[in-house]
Amino acid sequence: MLPHKVIGSKLHAAVRAVLPDADLAPVLVRPCPDPRFGDYQTAGLMGLAKQRKLNPRQVATDVRAHLELSELCEKIEIAGAGFLNFHLRPEAVARAVTEALTDDRLFLEPAVPPRTIVVDFSSPNVAKPMHVGHIRSTILGDCLARALRRLGHRVITDNHLGDWGTQFGMLLVGWKRELNRVALQTDPIAEMERLYQKTSAACKTDAAILEAARQELVKLQAGDAENLALWREMIALSQGQFDTIYGRLGVTFDHTLGESFYNPQLPGLVAELAAKGIARESDGAQAIFFDDIPSLKTTPALVRKSDGGFNYTTTDLATLAYRMATWQPDEVIYVTDGRQQLHFQQLFAAFRKWQPGHLGLKLAHVWFGSILGEDGKPFKTRSGETIKLADLLDEAEERALRVVTEKNPDLAEAARREIARVVGIGAVKYADLLPNRQSDYVFSWDKMLSLSGNTAPYLQYAYARIRSIFRKAAESAGGPPRPVPLQLRTAEETTLAKHLLNFGIVLEAVAEEYRPNYLCNYLYELAGHFTRFYEHCPVLKAAAAERASRLALCDAAGRVLRQGLEVLGIEVLEQM
C-alpha cells in the first residue's frame, strides 16, 4: 500500500479513538505545500476542533498519541494552528518506489468500486469542417476518458454528431443545383461547406430559395428516398474527415450515435412529457417550466417548436434515456463550452422530472472557456474565418519540423518528420489542457510551439533523455538494468522519488474535478525534478550499487512520465 494511504487509514483510526463520532471525510492526507513542513499533512483536525470548540493543537496532540507509524515516518509534527505533518523515512520512500516497479499499478490503486461512466464529447457537425471550436471538447473529453479508465472505471465514449437539423435543407438545395463533382472528390468538406454558404447567403435575399430549402428539409424529414440517400452520402463523406482528424489526434470513440439516431423517438417523447404534465403548450410550442427551481424559473426549455420541429433539449433527453437504458451508467459527463450551461441545467432538471428513478446517477456538465486570438476576441484567421483543425495541426507539425531540423540536422528526414508529428500534436494538446478549463485562453502559435518552458516538448524531452540513458546502459559493460532496492543519498534523488509517490493522488483529483491541468502541472514538476536529478547525479558513471539504484529511479520516473502523458493523450519519443 502507498504511504499516504497507510497514513490516511491509521489517521482515521486514531481520530475515531479520540473523537468517536467525528466525520472523517474532511480528515484528508495531502502532500505538503512546502517540503520544509514535511511530506504529507492533514489540516482536517483543525476543523474538527473548531466544531467542538476544542483546542486544535490539543486535538492534534491526542490524535498523534494514537498513531503508530514508526515504520513509515521518522517524525510526526504538530505545527501552526494544528496541522499534523508527516515526515517519511527515506527507506520507506525507497521501498514504495521499488514496490511500484515490481507491479503494473505504478503508484495508483484502482478505484473501488469501479463505476460506469459515459463521456460525451467532440460532437462535430456533419458537412462542415472541424475547427478550433471543436478542439477543447475533443482533447479534454478524450483526456478525461483516459484518466477515468486508468483509474479502473468502465468508460463509454460516445460522439454525439450533429447530423440532423435545418442546415440540411439548404445543403440539399445547394447539392442539387450547384454540386461540383470534381471538387467533391478532391475535398468533400470544402465543397459541402461552399454549397451551404452559397445557399445560406441566397436564402437571405431570395424567398424562393428559402422556400425550396424548407421543402427539401420537409421531404428529408418525411423520409424521401432521394434526400435520405444524399443525406447519408454527406454523413459518410464527413465521417471520412472525422476519422482522419481523430486518427491524427489519437482519439477514439466506442460509439458514434448522432442526433439523427434519436429522431424516431422524439414525437413519442414529447407526447409522454405532455401526458405526464411535465411539458405544456405555450405560444404554440411545447415547453417544460421549472417553477420549483428558482434559478430556472424564468427560463423554460422548449421540447417542440410551434412549427412542430424538435429542439436539442428533446434530442438530448432521448439520448440520455437511451444511455441509461443501454449502459446503466453511474455518471454521464458532457464536455462542452460554457455557453451551454443553461441548456444542461435545464436538461438535467427535465430528465429528473421525467425519470425520477435514477437516484444515484451523477450528471456532470464539464464546461470550458473560449479560445481567443491575441487581440482578446474569438480566435479567427486574419480574414475573419474560423480556423480549421486540419490546418492547425498541419501548421503545428510544420513548425515542429523546423525546430527539429534546427536542433538535430543529422537525423534522416523520416525520423525528423515523425518527431515533428509527435511534438507538434503534443504541443497543441498540452496547450489546451494546461490552462484551467474554465478560463478563456489566448491561443498563441508562438507560445504553443515555442517548445520551452511548461510545454509538452519539455516533458517529451525529459522522457527522451531517460530513454537515452537506458540505450547507453544496454551498450555498456554494466548490462541491462535490474530492479534493485533504491538508495536515496542525495536531495535530488529523494525529491524525485517522493514526487513519484503522488501520481495516484493527482490522477484522482483530475477525475474528481475533471481538471487535466492538475496532471499537466504534476508532470511538469516531475520533469523538473528529474532534470535536476539528471544534472546533479551521474547515473552510468556511478559505482555499481549506486548506478543500479539510479537506473531504477530513472525507470520509475520514465514510466510515470510516459503513463501520465498517455493519460493526456500525448505520445512520447525514444529520441528527440
Place this chain on the structure above:
RNA sequence: GCGCCCGUAGCUCAGUUGGAUAGAGCAUCUGCCUUCUAAGCAGAGGGUCCCGCGUUCGAAUCGCGGCGGGCGUACCA
C-alpha cells in the same frame, strides 16, 4: 433586468475540504556545454491577489456591496 463566469508579477496564466512566507512560464539580467541529449541547469529582480466591509485562530479562496470585462437569457445547437 435576471443568471453564470472572470479580474493574481510587465505579458500569459496556476493556485486541491478556507491553511503555513501567493507560484510558474515568457520577457529582462548574471553564470554553466572536453562529462548520460544545453529543447537543459543554477541564480537575480519583479505583487495594494480589482476596491470596500464582514465571517474566521486563519481569506486570492467564503458572504454582502461596488467597479471593470466576457457569456447566456423560448422556438439554432
